[in-house]
Amino acid sequence: MDAKPSAILRPPPLIRTTDELYKACKALSRNGHVAVDTEFMRESTYWPVLCLIQAAGGGTEALIDPLADSIDLAPFYELLADPKITKVFHASRQDLEIFYHKAGGLIPAPLFDTQVAAMAVGLGDSIAYDNLVQAVLKRRLDKGPRFTDWSRRPLSEAQTVYALADVTHLRDLYPELRRKLEDAGRLDWLGEEMRVLTAPQTYNLTPEDAWKRLKIRKNSPKWLAALKAAAAWRELEAQERDTPRSRVMKDDALYEVINIAPQSAEALAGLRAVPKGFERSRSAQRLIEMMRQAMQDPKAFAPVVETPPPPPNGTGPTTELLKVLLKLVAEEKGVAPRLIATVPELEKIAADDDADVPALKGWRRETFGEPALRLKRGELALKMHNGRVVAVDLKD
Numbered sequence: 001m002d003a004k005p006s007a008i009l010r011p012p013p014l015i016r017t018t019d020e021l022y023k024a025c026k027a028l029s030r031n032g033h034v035a036v037d038t039e040f041m042r043e044s045t046y047w048p049v050l051c052l053i054q055a056a057g058g059g060t061e062a063l064i065d066p067l068a069d070s071i072d073l074a075p076f077y078e079l080l081a082d083p084k085i086t087k088v089f090h091a092s093r094q095d096l097e098i099f100y101h102k103a104g105g106l107i108p109a110p111l112f113d114t115q116v117a118a119m120a121v122g123l124g125d126s127i128a129y130d131n132l133v134q135a136v137l138k139r140r141l142d143k144g145p146r147f148t149d150w151s152r153r154p155l156s157e158a159q160t161v162y163a164l165a166d167v168t169h170l171r172d173l174y175p176e177l178r179r180k181l182e183d184a185g186r187l188d189w190l191g192e193e194m195r196v197l198t199a200p201q202t203y204n205l206t207p208e209d210a211w212k213r214l215k216i217r218k219n220s221p222k223w224l225a226a227l228k229a230a231a232a233w234r235e236l237e238a239q240e241r242d243t244p245r246s247r248v249m250k251d252d253a254l255y256e257v258i259n260i261a262p263q264s265a266e267a268l269a270g271l272r273a274v275p276k277g278f279e280r281s282r283s284a285q286r287l288i289e290m291m292r293q294a295m296q297d298p299k300a301f302a303p304v305v306e307t308p309p310p311p312p313n314g315t316g317p318t319t320e321l322l323k324v325l326l327k328l329v330a331e332e333k334g335v336a337p338r339l340i341a342t343v344p345e346l347e348k349i350a351a352d353d354d355a356d357v358p359a360l361k362g363w364r365r366e367t368f369g370e371p372a373l374r375l376k377r378g379e380l381a382l383k384m385h386n387g388r389v390v391a392v393d394l395k396d
Contacts, residue, residue, distance in 0.1 A: 031057035035170035051150035122334030224302035229294035
């Protein structure tokens, strides 16, 4: 059946004062769940510029203007922190990162992410919001205003209609997806995934860890120490200037810096990728100083890079069998394979029955891990039956 166009709601006026926000949050707090979304921009900044907050719960809808001069978002942050209200997001990570940094470490909880829930009930791997609305609610969304400038005021009616639809449909998705999870006995599956999304370490942007965003091209202590120092320098500069990392220094230039580990202005000046005169800047002096500190004891300064050993000889075919089993189990359970296990996890299971991987813990072990181990022990077999792969219990 074709999806129906969603009804166009008349959006409420933007909330631009703290008093208006307090009243709206009080109304929203009367509901067991509140759908939340944001519109933000970060093309020219390091920190996202929060331009609009949308919320819907029960019969209350709110469009909140965080750019208004006379608004304090504290009432909304209190709503997000209320443990009696489930906060519903779709693909929540970027939204949660914004609130974490703007509200002093706040992470909305309890949390329900409809994208993760959709994976658990077989509606797709990382399904887009509009596709999920169409699949579950049979409604079509207008995606036109998605990439407009949300920082300009006044917002157009098309923008506010689009923004409001993001949370009104999300509000309706929640009970449907929750019911599907409960019917399938998978509500606890979602809980495990939400623990990752609500962990503070997920959103800590520590400069010392910025090297993890870059590719490891060499494994010598000196190169790794230079990598850590250069990446930390760029992250600090980007945060302090509130500018994208690439505007501080592009990756290609950063790798040039890492390769020579410059500890003087003269060494920096010799790099083709560095702008002329950069070596005399305050930013360059910070880079040189951080590099000098790293080179005092590269082995101690270098990050610990865990390089997984190559899989033992003979485990390749076992991994391939586990891939087939994973696909089979995922299809039978109606769940996205990636939610159950990844290929690196399968490789570890192929090599070690006691591998420390999520696929051998909790609901994943019950669903896939135990059958995988039984397959390895020869207690389970895969065979073709009527043109399909099926699992056969050899103990029967």
